[in-house]
Amino acid sequence: MADLNSSYAYISPRFPVFYDAWVFAMFGNTHSDTSVYQKYLRSYSHRLVILDLCTGTGRVVRGLGRDYPHKSLEDAIIYGIDHAPAMVQRARATSAPTHPTQEFKWKVAPATGFYQVLDNGDKVDLLINSAGSISHLPNRRDVRLFLGQVKKSLRPETGVALISVLTEMIHGPQEEEEIGESNDPVEHGMGALVLPCKDDGEGLSGQWHKSPTKVIWNEDKTVRTDSFCLELRTDDGTVAWREDLHWELALFDEDAWAADVQGAGLEVVDTVPEGDTFQRFYVLSNPII
Incomplete structure (x- = not known):
C-alpha cells in the first residue's frame, strides 16, 4: 500500500512535465x-x-x-484519451497535427469507460494501449470493463487493438537487485535521477530530483506499489516543490486474460515481441465470422 501522505502520481499538476523528461532520459x-x-x-x-x-x-x-508518411495518416482522426486531466492538458499543449486535414482530439476518460467520449459514435480502426498501461487496472473486473469498451469502440469488420504488457508484470517479482543498476531503460528509470527542468508549467525552472523507486508487493504478489519522492530544486539548490508520489501495477495473469478476451467477444490474433522485449503487444480484433 502507498503511504497515506503520498499522492497518486498522475493527478499531480507538475508530474506531466517531469514525466516527459523522465521518458526522454530512458x-x-x-x-x-x-x-x-x-x-x-x-x-x-x-x-x-x-x-x-x-x-x-x-x-x-x-x-x-510526425514519424510516418503513411497516406492514411494525412487526414486521420487521432484521439488521445487519458484519465488524468493534467496529462491530457500537457498533451494538448505540446502536440499539433502535421497535416492540414489531420485532426487530434483530446479527451479525459478512464480506460474502463472511454467509449462514450468518442465523437459522433466514431468507430476505431486502430486502438493503441501502450507502455504497459493495462497494469494500472488493479483487478480483473476493471480489465473486463476495459475489454468491453475495446469491443464497443472497434470498427466491427476491420478494427484492431494493440495492447502492451510489460514483461516484468508477466513474470512477477524477481530476485531483489539494486534499483537503477540494470542496463534496461525501464529499470534504469527506477533509480535516483537528476534531470533538467526548463519550465515546470508553473513558472519555475531548475532540476528535478527523483529518489530511487521503492517497490512493495501485496501479500499474494499480485499487485505492486511503486513510490518515490520528487523534488524541483531551483538553480541555487532551494527545494521549491516536493511531493511523495505513487502508483499501483497489477500482475498480468495470462490465463485470466485469455478467458476475458474471449468473454468480451474478441480474439487474440497475434502477439508481437518488441525491441529489447521489455514489453509484449497483444493484437486483438473481432472474430471473423
Missing part, C-alpha cells in the same frame, strides 16, 4: 514501438480513426503524426 527520441503500430495502418474509403488510450502526455500521438 528512451531518448526513439519511438521504436510506433514501428509496431505502423504495421497495422491501413487505407480505407473512410477517414482513418486511431485511438491512443492512456495517452499520457501524447507521445504516441505525436509519433504517429
